[in-house]
Structure formats: C-alpha cells, structure tokens
C-alpha cells in the first residue's frame with residue numbers, strides 16, 4: 484500500500500469532522516472520496532497533507548509513519564496536493580508558479596541564492612525544465628509567460644495540476660479538480676487525471692461531480708457525518724443502499 488490511513492479522527496472542539504476513518508491506497512490507483520457537504524472530505528485531505536494534525540489515528544506512507552509531520556516534510560516524501568479554491572500566486576507568471584511546485588527537490592539556501600553558487604544555477608535550470616515539462620503535460624506550456632491571475636479559470640485549474648506534477652509526486656491529492664468548469668472541460672480534465680495515473684502518479688481526489696468520479700475512480704470511499712459508510716468500486720458504490728440514501732439519492736433530486 485502506498486498510503487494507509489488507520490482510524491483517523493479529527494475533532495474541532497465538540498465537532499467530529501472525521502470519525503475513525505481507515506482506508507488504504509495501493510500504488511497506481513485512483514481513489515475518490517465522496518459525500519455530502521460537510522461530510523469531512525476536505526478535513527481528511529488536510530490531515531493527510533499535514534495541514535491539520537489528526538486528533539488520533541495514524542498515517543503510513545510507503546510503510547513509514549508520517550502522522551503529525553508538518554506539510555513541507557510530507558511534501559518532501561512525495562505527496563502533492565491541490566486546493567479547492569485556487570491557490571496560485573496570481574501576480575507571478577504561470578512558469579514561476581510551476582517552478583514553485585518543484586521546490587521539494589531543491590536544497591539551495593538563501594546564501595547560495597545570493598552568491599549565485601553553481602548549486603543555485605543548476606537547481607534553477609532543473610526547476611525550469613521540470614516546470615516546462617509539467618506545463619506541457621497539463622497542456623498550458625503556451626501560457627508559460629502569462630501572469631497566472633490573467634489566464635482563464637479552466638487554465639488555472641490545469642496550472643494547479645501542473646504545480647502538483649512539477650513536484651514529481653508519488654501521491655497527488657486533488658481537491659475538487661473540476662469544480663466550476665464546464666461539462667466539456669470536465670472530460671478534458673478527466674483525461675488529464677487519467678494521464679497522471681498513466682504516468683505513475685497515484686491519485687486521491689475529492690469531487691462532487693459523480694460522472695467524473697464514476698468514470699475515473701478504481702475505488703471510492705463514501706463519508707457521511709465524518710464516518711466512512713462505504714468503500715468499493717464505482718459499480719458497488721452506485722448500488723449500495725446506504726450510499727444512495729445518504730448521498731446519491733439526494734443528489735438525484737437536486
């Protein structure tokens with residue numbers, strides 16, 4: 484298993500946002516987390532990526548304990564994430580944003596940077612190459628020198644993915660990758676996510692758009708009031724009465 488979550492619980496005061504959730508993601512799999520608003524999906528992501536410390540439970544990545552490590556340490560292990568709300572540096576270029584994604588591989592200190600040591604120059608070259616590769620992968624290398632805040636929203640979503648890809652991660656956490664994009668663009672994003680998996684990245688995504696989830700995921704975890712109520716293939720999940728009751732049935736009426 485690439486990632487194992489064991490009995491993860493996250494409490495905010497009196498609220499149990501994530502309640503005793505266990506799951507595992509084998510390398511190469513696309514795992515989706517679904518559930519109604521407030522079910523605890525983003526909170527679980529935030530625990531896995533190190534933004535929040537779990538109240539209890541443990542996380543193993545490549546068999547090693549990562550519970551409680553800070554975000555940058557988790558990123559260095561090879562876990563990248565995108566955020567639901569775009570978290571780009573809007574005033575920087577598309578290329579600069581993608582170069583930031585590569586940071587976990589660089590070791591230059593401020594002194595190196597000021598002295599422009601050979602290490603700094605080599606790392607700049609490497610991160611530029613990795614950033615261009617990631618932008619090409621996401622289909623937006625043509626926008627490399629544009630200001631990130633000025634490109635269309637769909638391209639910004641692609642950039643968020645490119646930033647994650649530039650980190651050359653083993654596991655990518657995608658938080659609502661197609662929120663706010665059109666149906667047509669959703670298909671193109673699905674193809675991009677599939678290409679990430681084909682390139683060797685393991686994917687865990689939170690998404691409300693069921694057509695994307697059902698078409699893409701190898702396995703789905705369903706959360707409801709912080710608890711895992713089901714886990715299985717898209718066919719198993721779409722036929723599960725508890726899931727239909729808690730989520731899919733409700734969505735059908737919206």
Ligand SMILES: Nc1ncnc2c1ncn2[C@@H]1O[C@H](COP(=O)(O)OP(=O)(O)OP(=O)(O)O)[C@@H](O)[C@H]1O
Pocket residue numbers: 495498500518519520521522523524525526527
């Ligand atoms: N930082 C926080 N402080 C306090 N409560 C929080 C915090 N973050 C989330 N919560 C609460 O935890 C619960 C789970 O929220 P979470 O955002 O994880 O749900 P979600 O399934 O991602 O929902 P959505 O689909 O709307 O994004 C909610 O009741 C939410 O209000």
